Amino acid sequence: MVTTWRRETFGSRIGLVGIFDLVVFGGTGDLARRKILPALFKRFCAGQMPKPSRLIGAARTDMDTEAYRAFVRIAIKEFVDIPDGDDAALEAFLAQLEYVVLDARGDTGWATLQGMMxxxxxxxxYFSVGPGLFEDLACKLHQWNLTEDDSRIVVEKPFGRDLETAQELNAILAAHFHESQIYRIDHYLGKETVQNLMAVRFGNMLFEPLWNSQYIDHIQITVAETVGVAGRDVYYERAGAMRDMVQNHLMQLLCLIAMEPPAKFEPDAVRDEKLKVIRALDPVEPHHIVRGQYTSADGVASYREDVGNDRSKTESFMALKCHLSNWRWAGTPFYLRTGKRMEVRNSKITVVFKDAPHSIFGPEAGRHNNELTIVLQPNEGITLDVTIKEPGQGGMRLMDVPLDMSFAEALGEGSHAPDAYERLIMDVIRGNQTLFMRNDEVEAAWAWTDPLIRGWESRGDVPKPYDSFTTGPDGAAQLLRRDGREWRGLLS
Incomplete structure (x- = not known):
């Protein structure tokens, strides 16, 4: 096991993975159990949690350190594939864990935590708790002198539910921490393929000259899930697909696809360009918005049954047609789509290039164009469709074939693409904010989103029903068909 400092190249910087204390508030919660703890164990196995670094769980649950280690052992074995009989690494990891019983709104446990630092x-x-506790935790950290100039806090979404609450939250955090200390985490930005968007665009001369409205017909961004909202019903009924997915995850993907090349691959340079994209977004017309709500099918409950509200107007599906008012993208539509209980679990971005201006092969050859598809999940990879001659005797018949790069195949079966939380947590330790959202970026996203939500609320719009395990309501297909286009299939 590597326990010394380790240098890692990150863009133009060298990141030092050194000794650290990571305190996880909400250390017994579901997010910690499913994501944070497994991610840290994998990074420990990669040599990035050198002794005497520590993970300190903090929560109201009454247990001691040994009981917490037993809790973490169960979580790791449930969510990490550890070969049978190979528990030495796990036991070494558990030895670097501690636990403190702590009350975010009272004084219990804070003196103990202070003594551990x-x-x-x-x-x-890591604020792995609801936003309602952010202010309490921020105040307590300063009251007990637990932070230093280079200390960092990590906050999970939702970053507010509208512009006003986002501004209030940012003000609360800014009262106690400098912006350089605040890491607003969006796990989508930690995905290997999402980061490859920048590598594909800015590292390949093949694409960048074509990355504009002159050559690109339109861009589709889809994040589809097969699960419903059961278990998240209280949160989701207040949020809906727009607040839960579009305002953050899909917005971030749109920014990475559409932004200008930053001067350097550095946090503020990248985030400056993303902010420009959000501010260039036009308001969306009502007829370019499709909201849906899944119904029961194949023995599963409907959305309204899942949330216990037979009059719910909250959307579980969203489709939008967006435009950017800038020189690069004038006239090129961006179609965004996300939904629960869809046909398959699939997240991808499809860049559809325009047809050749003139076909020398005649109408019998059909219409063919190039498409670049970036699959984010479940099978990360990149596919470029190119046009070739269809094999066989006779005339010139054309067909499209994919140049396919599956990361698992290209990098070898033994390679390990880090989970999003693995990369993002280690970036917090390194002090690199490139993949985290800045305060003005969050507020700009809400400033664009709020009028859309107020619009359908004032009109009293009701989401259109769609069968579970389908591609969503019919209106989503019509959104593209009116423009002579079609959604790319979820199964492909």
Whole structure:
């Protein structure tokens, strides 16, 4: 096991993975159990949690450190594939864990946590709790002198539910921390393929000259899930697909696809360009918005049954047609689509290039164009469709074939693409904010989103029903067909 400092190249910078204390508030919660703890264990196995670094769980649950280690052991074995009989790494990881019973709104546990903090190491505090506790935790950290100039806090979405609450939340955090200390985490930005968007665009001369409205017909961004909202019903009924997915995840994907090349691959340079994209978004006309709500099918409950509200007007599906008012993208539509209980689980971006201006092969050859598809999940990879001659005797018949790069195949079966949380947590320790959202970026996204939500609320719009495990309501297909286009299939 590597326990010394390790250098890693990150863009133009060298990131040092050194000794740290990571305190996870909500350390017994579902997010910690499913994502944070498994991610840290994998990074430990990769040599990125050197001794005497520590993970300190903090929660109201009454247990001691040994009981917490037993809790974490169960979580790791449930969510990480550890070969039978190979528990040495797990036991070594557990030895670097501690636990404190702590009340975010009272004084219980804070003196104990203060006594645990060691000098001369990075201190990071993960707010794996509801936003209602952010202010309490921020105040307590300063009251008990737990933070230093280079300490960091990590906050999970939702970053507010509208512009006003986002501004309030940012003000609360800014009262206690500098913006350089605040890491607003969106796990989509940690996905290997999402980061490859920038590599594909800015690392290949093949694409960048064509990356504009002169050559690109339109772009589709789809995030489809087969699960419903059961288990998240209280949150989701207040949020809906627009607040839960479009305002953050899909917005971030749109920014990475559409942004201008930053001067350098550095946090503020990248985030400056993303902010310009959000501010260039035009308001969306009502007829370019499709909202849906899944119904029961194949023995599963409907959305309204899942949330216990037979009059719910909250959308579980969203489709939008968006435009950017800038020189690069004038006239090129961006179609966004996301939904629960869809046909398959699939997240992808499809860049559809325009037809050749003149076909020398005649109408019998059909229409053919190039498409670049970036699959984010479940099978990460990139596909470029190119046109070739269909094999066989006779005339010139054309067909499209994919140049397919599956990451698992291209990099070898033994390769490990880090989980999004693995990369993002280690970026917090490194102090690299490139993949985290800035305060003005969050507020600009809400400033664009709020009028859309107010619009359908004032009109009293009701989401259109769609059968579970389909591609969504009919209106979503019509959104593209009116423009002579079609959604790319979820199964392909």
């Amino acid at each position: 060691a000098p001369d190491r990075v201190r990071a505090f």
